[in-house]
């Protein structure tokens with residue numbers, strides 16, 4: 001695995017480094033390219049106490065930074081703390097130790113700067129698509145200009161003709177596009193996607209990957225995508241972060257040097273894509289064997 005993050009070495013390194021080294025990401029250091037990170041995770045650990053009093057260490061020594069406008073893909077085995085990580089960035093769950101900042105400010109609770117999309121679209125069934133997307137605007141005082149965003153977002157994801165439809169009238173992919181619009185309606189700096197395409201069939205998922213790339217290229221929000229699909233992670237990301245089994249640590253952080261916009265036809269035969277895919281699969285398989 002030349003140029004690849006060695007599994008065990010990385011386990012050690014990830015807890016010590018504040019920025020991924022060039023060797024970790026197979027390219028120039030992220031910290032040297034842009035100034036201040038938008039999201040900074042410094043030696044973060046998270047331990048849950050279950051209702052029966054057992055302690056579950058979900059994350060340990062998670063330490064990496066994300067620049068403004070980056071698209072980060074996160075892969076790792078089930079239960080390694082990926083959702084926990086996103087929930088902490090969203091301010092829905094606190095860190096047990098370490099420091100987590102968004103835009104230089106420690107995260108203490110939910111913020112309009114961060115939008116989140118879950119695996120299931122969680123649209124309210126008694127509201128139309130438009131009403132669902134407008135829902136976050138009811139919280140807090142938003143100037144009228146934000147109202148017109150709804151139409152712009154609906155057009156961007158091809159849902160304008162369905163603005164007044166109810167969720168049950170939409171396909172799974174359309175519902176998920178509506179959920180992405182809802183997360184984007186307050187124009188958050190950070191968009192968190194927790195396996196958003198996991199419940200979709202393969203072709204719809206590919207289509208959503210193309211849509212997601214379009215959305216990101218036109219919005220340039222900072223995106224963290226958690227996915228079980230290695231190909232989705234590499235197709236969409238600027239970097240792919242691989243996590244170890246629980247307690248989750250960063251075992252690899254690699255830059256994806258594929259030009260954008262990407263399309264499946266060319267990307268899936270690109271030697272860089274094939275190499276990265278194989279490397280990430282190797283890491284996940286080693287992790288599963290431990």
Ligand SMILES: Nc1ncnc2c1ncn2[C@@H]1O[C@H](COP(=O)(O)OP(=O)(O)O)[C@@H](O)[C@H]1O
Pocket residue numbers: 048049050056057058076077078079080081082083084085246
């Ligand atoms: N609220 C909770 N209370 C107790 N344990 C939890 C809670 N949420 C998650 N966990 C545990 O933390 C670990 C990480 O969970 P999660 O972040 O959902 O993992 P992933 O998203 O990678 O599958 C799992 O072992 C899970 O059982």
Ligand SMILES: [Mg+2]
Pocket residue numbers: 082083084194
């Ligand atoms: Mg999860």
